[in-house]
Amino acid sequence: xxxxxxxxxxxxxxxxxxxxxxxxxxxxxxxxxxxxxxxxxxxxxxxxxxxxxxxxxxxxxxxxxxxxxxxxxxxxxxxxxxxxxxxxxxxxxxxxxxxxxxxxxxxxxxxxxx
Amino acid sequence: xxxxxxxxxxxxxxxxxxxxxxxxxxxxxxxxxxxxxxxxxxxxxxxxxxxxxxxxxxxxxxxxxxxxxxxxxxxxxxxxxxxxxxxxxxxxxxxxxxxxxxxxxxxxxxxx
Numbered sequence: 687x688x689x690x691x692x693x694x695x696x697x698x699x700x701x702x703x704x705x706x707x708x709x710x711x712x713x714x715x716x717x718x719x720x721x722x723x724x725x726x727x728x729x730x731x732x733x734x735x736x737x738x739x740x741x742x743x744x745x746x747x748x749x750x751x752x753x754x755x756x757x758x759x760x761x762x763x764x765x766x767x768x769x770x771x772x773x774x775x776x777x778x779x780x781x782x783x784x785x786x787x788x789x790x791x792x793x794x795x796x797x798x799x800x
Numbered sequence: 801x802x803x804x805x806x807x808x809x810x811x812x813x814x815x816x817x818x819x820x821x822x823x824x825x826x827x828x829x830x831x832x833x834x835x836x837x838x839x840x841x842x843x844x845x846x847x848x849x850x851x852x853x854x855x856x857x858x859x860x861x862x863x864x865x866x867x868x869x870x871x872x873x874x875x876x877x878x879x880x881x882x883x884x885x886x887x888x889x890x891x892x893x894x895x896x897x898x899x900x901x902x903x904x905x906x907x908x909x910x911x912x
Contacts, residue, residue, distance in 0.1 A: 717898055728890070728903035774842065778898055787858065788901060790843040
C-alpha cells in the first residue's frame with residue numbers, strides 16, 4: 687500500500703522565520719512528488735518534482751526531492767502571515783493499479799504569527 | 801486558468817438522504833477525481849474517472865457512487881447518507897495522468 691507521511695503535523699512560527707516541512711514516501715513505482723498549499727479553500731499547486739527535476743524554487747519557497755532517502759522537503763524563508771496554511775504533499779504512482787493516482791500525506795498546518 | 805467548480809460550499813443533510821455533489825471543470829481535462837478530507841487523515845481518494853462513462857474505485861469507495869455522463873462533469877452520489885460521511889469533499893481534475901491536479905473549492909457536508 688502506498689504511504690506518504692508528513693512532519694511535523696503542525697508548526698507555529700513568527701514572521702521572518704525559516705521553516706522546513708518534511709515528506710517521506712513509500713510507493714511501488716514512483717513517478718512524481720507534488721506540493722500543494724491549502725488555505726481556507728481549494729489546494730493550490732506549488733511544485734512537482736520528478737527524477738529529472740529534483741529541485742524547484744519560486745520566490746521564498748523551494749523544494750528538493752531526495753530519491754535515495756525517499757523524501758522531500760519544502761523550505762519557506764522569511765515567512766509571512768500569508769504563508770499560514772496547510773501544506774500537502776502527494777506522490778504520483780506510475781505503475782500497477784495505482785497508476786496515475788495521487789496519495790496524499792496528512793498535511794502540515796503552518797501558523798505564522800506577526 | 802483552470803477552473804473547477806463545485807455545486808455547493810456548504811450542505812446539511814439528514815441520515816438516509818440521497819446526496820448529489822456536482823463538479824464541473826472548464827479545461828477539457830481527461831481525468832477527474834473525488835476526495836474527502838478529514839483532520840489528521842489528509843485527502844483520501846473516493847473515486848476517479850479517466851474518460852466519459854468510465855470510473856474506477858479509489859481507496860475508500862464504500863457508501864459512494866459516481867457518474868460521468870459528460871467530460872466536464874463528475875458527480876459524487878451518497879446513496880444513503882450517514883453521519884460518518886460528514887466531511888469536506890474536494891473535486892479535482894488533471895489534463896493527463898501524471899500531471900498536477902487542480903482542485904475545486906470543496907463542499908463541506910454535514911450529515912445529522
